[in-house]
Amino acid sequence: MNGVPTLHRIGGGLVLLLILFTPFVMLWLGKPFWLDIFTRLVILAIAASSLSLLLSVAGLASFGHAAYIGLGAYAVGIPVYYETYGGADWLASYSGWWHVLLGVTVCALFALVTGAISLRTKGVHFIMITMAFSQMILYLLVALEEFGGDDGLSVDLRSEFVVPGAQVLGIPALNMEEPWVFYLVCFAMLLLVLFIVAKLRHSHFGRVLQAAKQNELRVKALGINPYRYRLLAFVVAGIFAGLSGILFANYAYFVSPSMVEWTRSGELMFMVILGGVSTLFGPVVGASVFVLLEHFLSRFTVFWHLPFGILLLVVVLFGRGGIIGMLKREPKT
């Protein structure tokens, strides 16, 4: 069979290994901040991978993906807030299981409702209507005065993941407050999301999405209405982005409406496209480059937006297929 997929896997595996080990090497070298940077990197890679399910597999340019990160984040922020300061007993909890349940449910419902409406439109209308829904979430969060409104909300403690009975068996509970433990949790989540996205990509379901991306008319002429498949993809992508939001709230000890600004959705798109839209590991590479670039450029100058903007232009104008696309291309002889 065609060798390229295997090669991708090797390359992707290398990138993942590098992401996994670099912060530990840096930690060992006495630079603990890199654990922070890489935690952020991995969380954004999860969000970008979830977006790539829509963007690359299904060809749906959702411009409101940041909304799910925000919803996931508040699904941690609000229960922790109530547990810390009292009120709303039914909601209040430090339990990570509860946060995940809450975040996933809310994101799935939001994706279901807004997807059902958005997917009736096409092209640029789809881009704008997804953005509109995301803006609504933004202003909704701003209006939640109880939870800090515009200022956001501090998350005092990270989610606790207690496995019932684990202590009895002598397995220690996950200490999410320990940065490297939390990092490994995020990394495991990235692996899980990548695995599921890869599975979906090659499944019956994924093939319908890919076919509909290429030629919707033909898919209908073969007796399949792509609408429900797209809607499901929209919901799945929303759930994964919500998971990344849950992790983000834990990472930052902080949630705020600014996580939902449209520029954030744009950044996620940039990561997917930067890495290369047609590959599984593209979003991971894109998120890595984005985060590292942001870090290094901002260290050289506070005006790092200038080189960053130029880079954006260069990537779009000359780097078709993103970084992975460039790696794949044979050098011209």
Add this chain to the structure above:
Amino acid sequence: MDWTLVLTQAINGLQLGILLFLLSAGLTLTFGIMDLINLAHASFFMLGAFICAWATLYFDSFVVGIVCAILGTALLALIVEKTVISHLYVRDHLDQLLATFGLILIADTAVHLIWGPAGLAIPLPSQLQGQVRFGELVVPTYRLVIIGVGLLIAATLYWLVNKTRAGMLIRAGASNRQMLSTLGINVKLLFTSVFILGAVLAGLGGLLIAPITEASIGMGNDIIITAFVVIIIGGIGSIKGAFVAALLIGFIDTFGRAFLDTIFALFMSVDSAETAAPAVSAILVYLLMALILVWRPQGLFPPKLR
């Protein structure tokens, strides 16, 4: 209800609508004809304001400032079109979004480096500083100027698009892109001209509002999203649609901000009304867009034969 207040707000809504129209007109044309999503339209809005402010202060004349701003934005638009935008016409919307987002970052930083972070105020000639009285109603003169100039531009655009040969081409392009090349039109020239026209209109919008809000970095990034909402509601490529939708949104936004808290206070506590109202009035515009897209996926006035 106080009718002077309602009237004042109506004038404010009209002014906001006109401003939105200036921004959306170029956006809807570039979108309709070149199929280009141009976020960097926001930057021309800002650049128009900054160049005008700088020239007004430097030459001590608002009129010179306006002329400089128009020429300046036109020149910058020409450069940007030739170097970046013209390569984007054949790309998909995503590439366009990202590349023009990159342009925004560049423009914002460049303005910060040139004029500093503070922004620039535009001093108005004293004739424009005062107020005009209509019985009970007192309106700042300058706001009437904005409305007047905006309506004049709208009328000119209407004439340009509907009564001239260039306008015929623009309309043809907005409804059927293939037709242009079959008509033997210099498509490149048409695209460049339309892009510059749009940029200048955006720059005009920026310089008109700057005496009220000051020219500040990223001032266009806030309003560009609303302008996109306008062209989606109005129907992409339709000047008429942009005009109607801009006024609609101008009124809805202004009246929402002005009266929503009073309305909310009817059925909730004054305190919660005062915090809920701004959020809800901010959402109103997007809600309207979502509803209209569900009802008419192509917007209110889609150009025919798409």
Add this chain to the structure above:
Amino acid sequence: MPFKELNTVMKKSLFFSAAIASLTAMPLVATAADIKIGFVTTLTTGGAVIGNDMRDAVNLAVEQLDSTMGGKSFEIIFEDDGFKPEIGKQATEKLVKEDNVDIVAGYIWSNVLMASYKAVTRADKVIISANAGPSAIAGKLCHENFFSTSWQNDQTPMAMGELLNARGVKSLYMMAPNYAAGKDMVAGVERTFKGEFAGKDLTKWGADAQLDFSAELAKAKASGADGLVVFYPGKAGGAFIKQYQQAGLSGQLPLYTIFTVDSLSLPNLQKANMDGILGSEMSMFWGPDLDNPTNQQFVAAFKEKYNRYPSHYAAQSYDAINLIASAANALDGDFSDTGKVREALMKADFESIRGSFEFGSNHMPIQNFYARKVVADDNGDWTTSITKTVFESHQDVYAAECKL
């Protein structure tokens, strides 16, 4: 063929990996200073107007201290918060974890401070706010490692309420942005103002803040109030003043401002001929003409170096560095024991631009508040002048909630 491809992809992946690795391993800029102070403020976006003023004041203090405190050399590492809580929080983490600073100071915005302060306290280091003073951190969330050289948000508007009473205002219209500080300001005025509210508006804030206040101004005018109080820091302030004047309200509806008119906005307003602002009053803990030697020295040095009046942001930042220096002097430049650092800071044994400086139990300053009026100075430049003392040795109301 597959082998060749494998080869290329492997090579390139390795190259990519090596690139990441080498970037990551890039040596930090080596610093020789003994003491490192992180300073988080806004250096990009419109908020940079304030951030630059603070940075200028900090640099002035560094210059005057000759980069030494407690016999040790020190340096300031500035970080930009980009006007956003997350970026500020990230910058704070970087200062604490990568630069390993001894103390973190700065913070213009309440939300940035709230997002960031735990990153510092978690590392058991001290954080000094040079501006933001949200109620939570003065009250129930107060922390032994948190200090402020500014004020608690409520204090200035409370002084405003008192000032309004003194000026005989009976009916008030108030406008502020819809975020925590904005609401604190409204609450602060309500605490002391004895007349009634003819109305109030909370307008959209944040990245896409509302800058056209025509709708609100029309309402204010129609309300029949005899006083208008606004809180619009940064660029929104300038925009507001313009519209206030264009709407023809100067002379009709007297304007009182909180953190809106300052040395940053006045030169701009003067350039735009907004003379409606002349004579308007504000409340503030400080003014460029506050009569004490430290302040006069500070204002003169600042004007000489930067050719403009310092703002209160600058004054607070100047105080923050000098406060740190006082602790360094007490500890011979040894910041390793955070407990001792706290004790030394608490004494506040330094020459403040306020004249005297005293911390309350919640580590917020106890201080005077004054009424200031916009005037033209001898050179015709617009500035503010203190007209009366509104509060003496005023402590914020949240100190009681703080269990320190």
Add this chain to the structure above:
Amino acid sequence: MSVLETNNLSKRFGGVVATDAVNLSLQKNRVHGLIGPNGAGKTTLIAQLAGQLVPDAGRVILNSRDITRLGEPARVRAGLTRTFQISALFNDFSVLENVAFAVQAKAGHSFRFWSNVGQNKKFNDRAHELLELLGLSNQAHANASALSHGEQRQLEIAMALATKPLVLMLDEPMAGMGAEESMRLIQLLQELKHDTTLLLVEHDMDAVFALADDLSVLVNGALIATGLAADVRQNPDVIAAYLGTST
């Protein structure tokens, strides 16, 4: 027995009558030719039969079932499939994947998330059979976009056949084909009519006359003649309106 019929099917665009009370009837296991000058409304008629356009009036009946209100995918599932005048393929898929996907579409819902569809033996075997039938076996792993024009037309038919249609509507299948390819396709269609019923819209008159058992002639949206091919060819109206001028 009539498999597919329309009753007074009508469609207007603004003032233009595109379909004028058309009564068409397709007999089982026969090839029904539909001809008419350019702009007669053939493609519009096909679009209404396929469910892409909603008629203003009239009914479409498939196997005695009224399908006028069914959407396009539902009609395909009911057994009414079309091919496109301009090949509509999945250009990023291989030839095999194109057909395998069409097989997948027929196989029932695709809410299956785990197994690798590329390795589905059932789909691939059936796809290979169809490629064999159309003579595309040696191109199975090529990208669909790499095929020649004629091959793309054949792939188009292979995909349509994968849905096992009761009625297959072919919109100018020979367009752009070389003589030899056309001959092969004509043979193939001859065989196909034993399993299915064909509606053939075609400009190549030789092909139509070689294949069509029945023939309908559409002019200005209206059927001016319909019936046995041999009879219709003799119809003086048809000769006057169409055959006489066009060929």
